Structure formats: C-alpha cells, structure tokens
Amino acid sequence: MEGCRVKAIIFDLDGTLIDSAPDIHAAVNRTLAGMGREALDLDTIRAFIGDGVQVLMERVIEARGLDAGQRDAMVETFLGHYEADPATLTTLYPGVEDALEQFRDEGWAMGVCTNKPEAPSRAILKTFGIDGFFGAVVGGDTLEVKKPDPKPLLAVRDQLQAKQAVFVGDSEIDAATALATGMRFALFTEGYHRSEDVDDIPQDARFSDYDVLVAIVARLADELR
Numbered sequence: 001m002e003g004c005r006v007k008a009i010i011f012d013l014d015g016t017l018i019d020s021a022p023d024i025h026a027a028v029n030r031t032l033a034g035m036g037r038e039a040l041d042l043d044t045i046r047a048f049i050g051d052g053v054q055v056l057m058e059r060v061i062e063a064r065g066l067d068a069g070q071r072d073a074m075v076e077t078f079l080g081h082y083e084a085d086p087a088t089l090t091t092l093y094p095g096v097e098d099a100l101e102q103f104r105d106e107g108w109a110m111g112v113c114t115n116k117p118e119a120p121s122r123a124i125l126k127t128f129g130i131d132g133f134f135g136a137v138v139g140g141d142t143l144e145v146k147k148p149d150p151k152p153l154l155a156v157r158d159q160l161q162a163k164q165a166v167f168v169g170d171s172e173i174d175a176a177t178a179l180a181t182g183m184r185f186a187l188f189t190e191g192y193h194r195s196e197d198v199d200d201i202p203q204d205a206r207f208s209d210y211d212v213l214v215a216i217v218a219r220l221a222d223e224l225r
C-alpha cells in the first residue's frame with residue numbers, strides 16, 4: 001500500500017553531508033594556539049569527530065596531555081572559533097545536492113540528526129543553501145542527550161511526522177543509534193569512521209558515491225513495508 005511506504009530519510013551531518021573536518025581542525029588548533037600548545041594534524045582531528053564537542057575536546061586534551069578540568073573552558077573557546085568561521089574550508093560531498101533534490105522530487109521528508117551543536121549546524125546548512133531541504137534538524141545540544149542515545153534520532157523522525165525512516169551516517173555512533181531505534185542504516189564509507197574495516201560497523205547497506213543513494217534507500221524502505 002502506497003500509504004505504508006517509508007518516505008522519511010534522516011542524515012548525519014559531519015562526514016556524511018559535509019566534509020567539515022578542515023574547519024573543525026582549524027578551530028581546534030586556534031584553541032590550542034591560544035593555550036600556547038602545539039597544533040594537531042588533520043587526520044588526528046578527523047578521527048576525533050562524531051561524538052560531539054565535549055568528547056572531541058576530551059580527545060584533544062588526551063592527545064596534548066592537558067588537564068581534564070579545562071574541558072568546558074576549551075569547549076567554549078573552540079565553539080567561539082568554530083561558530084565565527086564554520087564553513088570556509090568545509091565542502092559538501094560530491095553528489096549530495098543532486099541526491100537531496102531527487103529525494104525531494106520523489107516526495108521524501110528529510111531531516112538532519114547530528115552531534116554537532118544545533119546553531120553551527122543550521123548555519124552551515126544555510127551557507128551551502130541546503131537548509132530548505134530539511135523539515136527537522138536536531139543537534140548535539142538540542143536535547144539533554146546525544147547520539148548514540150536513540151532520542152535525538154527519534155525526535156527528528158517525529159518532527160517529520162514519519163512512522164519509519166532510513167538513517168544515513170558515517171560512523172559507529174550513527175550505526176549504534178540506528179540500531180537503538182530500529183531504523184534501517186546506510187553507511188557512507190567516505191566519512192569519519194574509526195574502524196579499520198567498514199564490515200565491522202553494523203549496517204543494512206553502504207555507499208561511497210551519492211549517485212547510488214536514492215536507489216539504496218528505496219530498497220531499504222521497501223524492506224520495511
């Protein structure tokens with residue numbers, strides 16, 4: 001029955017829609033420079049992304065042998081730098097815009113569920129002119145909890161007024177969140193996962209090129225009918 005079809009798709013942001021690591025890297029290094037500390041390289045920072053800003057800063061603190069008590073102050077400094085300049089070095093992954101247009105044209109409701117704070121997330125979506133595609137955006141500070149807690153993802157689904165949804169993300173956190181909600185999960189392999197082998201990440205499908213996503217998601221949604 002057409003009325004039972006899953007027509008909602010929810011995207012993670014960092015490492016899924018956008019390659020944001022270069023701007024996060026720059027803001028981390030501005031934070032470290034302000035403390036008289038040495039910069040960290042891009043690959044290191046890329047591997048630190050996915051669990052939100054607090055965990056990002058805990059990993060930076062560990063990598064630089066800093067005092068854990070500085071975390072909250074560093075988060076604040078980092079966000080000041082990041083929010084002042086969130087998108088200069090950031091790019092949309094190739095094919096994202098075409099895929100979003102295709103989903104919209106086929107009547108899909110779309111949302112974003114990210115562990116990045118909501119304000120810079122919305123600012124970045126706007127900068128790239130893709131904010132209009134999304135009927136719901138939940139960030140890492142929107143609720144009391146963040147991914148892998150299922151609540152943020154369920155909140156996006158509810159705001160889209162969907163009973164079922166397919167989640168698209170790049171990390172172990174996203175996979176665990178999807179599992180906790182019972183949603184089907186498509187893994188984008190070009191993002192920021194930590195596992196060496198993508199087979200180790202629970203997934204219903206995976207893709208490395210946005211050209212194939214519409215077909216993949218249609219298949220996952222059909223399985224849920």
Ligand SMILES: O=C(O)COP(=O)(O)O
Nearest residue numbers: 013014050051052114115
């Ligand atoms: O900011 C983060 O740590 C992660 O953000 P994401 O959930 O969009 O991957």
Ligand SMILES: [Mg+2]
Nearest residue numbers: 012014015170
């Ligand atoms: Mg991500």
